[in-house]
Amino acid sequence: MNDTNADETNEGGTNADTNGETSDEPTFEAAEYADGTVTYPPHPVGPNGAERTGTVDLRAxxxxxxxxxxxxxxxxxxxxxxxxxxxxxxxxxxxxxxxxxxxxxxxxxxxxxxxxxxxxxxxxxxxxxxxxxxxxxxxxxxxxxxxxxxxxxxxxxx
CATH class of the missing domain: 2.40.50 (OB fold (Dihydrolipoamide Acetyltransferase, E2P))
Known part of the structure; x- marks a missing residue:
């Protein structure tokens, strides 16, 4: 569930907003899975066994x-x-x-x-x-x- 208005965490651990700008503000990171579910705290595998595909910043x-x-x-x-x-x-x-x-x-x-x-x-x-x-x-x-x-x-x- 990637929210286009939300900041996303990139591989380097900084935040990249939808305009591509980065900030050092910490993220409140949840995990997103292939089946569309989101969990906090993040886990490698989703509740239904789906693979982790990304992150969601819960601050958004x-x-x-x-x-x-x-x-x-x-x-x-x-x-x-x-x-x-x-x-x-x-x-x-x-x-x-x-x-x-x-x-x-x-x-x-x-x-x-x-x-x-x-x-x-x-x-x-x-x-x-x-x-x-x-x-x-x-x-x-x-x-x-x-x-x-x-x-x-x-x-x-x-």
Whole structure:
């Protein structure tokens, strides 16, 4: 399901938009398969056994909150409390594959004086936004250089 309005990830890992321009902005990459299905996280083979044919940048799609929760007992280095949401992406007309869902943190509300997250409710429209650190790299048992600490959070669409 290549959306002609969406950015596509090229082999070099940068984004190439439909005008051929590239950017260093990270992609929220899902996999597209020969049978037209899309999955997140990406897998080498699709749910029906189809071969992977490309990627879809989920930043180009709105999502709706399926459910959410707030955790008050978080792992080391993860903000506390930590609001998480399961969201379902709207893949557009003609997509008849299984729902494309993701689990992620809810973004911090810049207008909240206490640094809290946005309020979300089931059915709210959200968009993915990149965060440089989803957790503090020095906390926990992993070496900071052993993995990437960035990722995507969800914020409400106004």
């Amino acid at each position: 799609h709105e999502a709706r909150v399926v459910t959410w929760t707030t955790s008050t007992a978080t792992p080391p280095g993860v903000r506390e409390p930590n609001t998480l949401a399961i969201v379902e992406f709207e893949m557009g007309e003609g997509y008849d594959g299984p729902p494309v869902r993701a689990l992620g943190q809810v973004a911090v509300d810049p207008d909240d004086p206490d640094g809290g997250t946005f309020d979300v409710a089931i059915g709210d429209r959200v968009e993915p936004v990149h965060a440089d650190e989803l957790r503090e790299p020095g906390a926990g048992i992993r070496e900071p250089a052993s993995q990437s600490w960035d990722g995507f959070r969800f914020r409400p669409v106004e």
